[in-house]
Amino acid sequence: MEVSMAVIRPFECVRPAEKVADRVAALPYDVYDSKEARAEVEREPLSFLKIDRAETQFDESVDMYSEQVYKKAHDMLMEAIDDGTFITDKDKAYYVYELTMDGRTQTGIVACASIDDYLNNIIKKHENTRADKELDRINHVDTCSAQTGPIFLAYRANAVISAEVAKAKQEKPVYSFTAVDGIRHQVWKISSKESVETIENAFAGINQIYIADGHHRAASAVKVGLRRREANPGYTGNEEFNYFLSVLFPDEELMIMPYNRVVKDLNGLSEEEFMEKIKDKFTVSESSTQVAPSKKGEFGMYLGKKWYTLTAKEEILSSDPVDGLDVAVLQNNVLEPLLGIHDPKTDKRIDFVGGIRGLGELERRCDEDCVLAFSMYATSIGELFAVADAGLLMPPKSTWFEPKLRSGLFIHRF
The missing domain is CATH 3.30.1760 (Conserved hypothetical protein from pyrococcus furiosus pfu- 392566-001, domain 2)
Incomplete structure (x- = not known):
């Protein structure tokens, strides 16, 4: 039997201009209720939360799941690209994303993962998703033609990838800031042809990748990709809609909280x-x-x-x-x-x-x-891997990952 390997691709990233990155970067859309989301967008008008949760732009009588809300998210994203809040990198690159909380650092690679790997279980899940929670993000991703919140993936540490990450961190970061909650975010770009190939080939040797956090975001991204395939029967598999935005962390760097x-x-x-x-x-x-x-x-x-x-x-x-x-x-x-x-x-x-x-x-x-x-x-990352490897599901509320990946720092358009 042929064993499939992971396809983890570099991509042309849409990302904030350096001078506003710290203001744009926002906690994931699902950590806020509607009232908190409104307050946060009022506190920081550039926060990506206004695009992730566009109901903040309407009065409270408007249904947060209505078509006009998703259309508003799309329009604000386009405006932010047009007015220079966001820049688009013209080369396919990987990014190194390092988060430091209470002196503890974890470093991942920002890339695009394959919807086929998700469907074939090379990307393993450990929890069920709820259709109602999926639908909101399906509509958001589909209307924006972009994934804006990365999926948090984990893999067993690999020396080749770790060496490339360490090498990238010798350079000047494209972003380095401490957010209002005290967590430091640093990002480096990996664009040299040689390094990009080395990382892509190293991931191609890995046949098990795990969703640590973001099952609903992942399921939604995959379903939008499948919709696009239906709409484009002649698709080759190479189009961007076949891939979804992820940050991949080696297991040894991750801490799960109780x-x-x-x-x-x-x-x-x-x-x-x-x-x-x-x-x-x-x-x-x-x-x-x-x-x-x-x-x-x-x-x-x-x-x-x-x-x-x-x-x-x-x-x-x-x-x-x-x-x-x-x-x-x-x-x-x-x-x-x-x-x-x-x-x-x-x-x-x-x-x-x-x-x-x-x-x-x-x-x-x-x-x-x-x-x-x-x-x-706390549940250990090894326990999480064992459950996913056995094709089983974790009991509800088994893992709490911290720090949370920010939305709006990396956008994948398709």
Whole structure:
């Protein structure tokens, strides 16, 4: 059987002029609700969010998913290209994108990935997408004829690619700025014919690439590509619509943060009854300080204004790639059997708190609208790869990636 290899292509990038890059670069469209998006665009009128979320240009009575909103996004993108806010590189290049947060750096390559690799599972997924969330981005990408938010991909580190990235970083960056949230962004361009070929060939030797974050963006980009193929029956496969904007990171540089849980009630149990039941499956010890778990199989629990360390007993651990995940151990042994939370995706009694918010946020939520919190040990990138390799899906809210890739720094037109 022939093993297919990844096609990761350089592209002609549309990107902000250097003097405005720091103002244009915006957090992904889906981290804001409509009210927050409006406030952000008001704070920074050049923010790419105004194009990513064009409903910010209309009053609140306008349906954010209406055709005129997507058309406005297209028109504003064209205006920004015409007025010099954005420049178009005339050569096919790769870009090195480095993000530094709290002194920790991760560096990826900005490129275009193939929709066929996505369809043939060379690009592996680990979560299902929702049609309603896809449709919004399908309309946005299709109307703009551009992908504006990169997909966050990961691969097993490769010495040849790492060497090219290190070489590029010796040059002067095309962008270097620290955003208002304190995260530093630096970008270098790789355009020498030799380096471009070396990187393209190195990726062609890799047959497994993983979506780390951005499943909905990826699914939407692929569906638009398939629409364009239908509209162009004579397509060759070489057209830009067959490729989607990505940033690819080596696994060793990525940090996944925990995704913690807060619960609204004890399902009719008293605190004492709940504590008794939990001791069947976990060793419980009270802690005088907040508990951030230090290893797999360990959980922090906050109940009745006290912190506890829970250690899973041997018999509830599993070597299965999904059932062995800490989020699954908690779900299968506490949330479902004791608290009656059968589907954490839809159950209104549970909420999820990204690790970036810290443990104080769990205490705050328990003071406000919850009674119980669990702090998690982060899922590892190796665990994510194992789930995707097995063709399985991660439980909901298993991974929180930080820092987030900015939108508007790199645009792929097709």
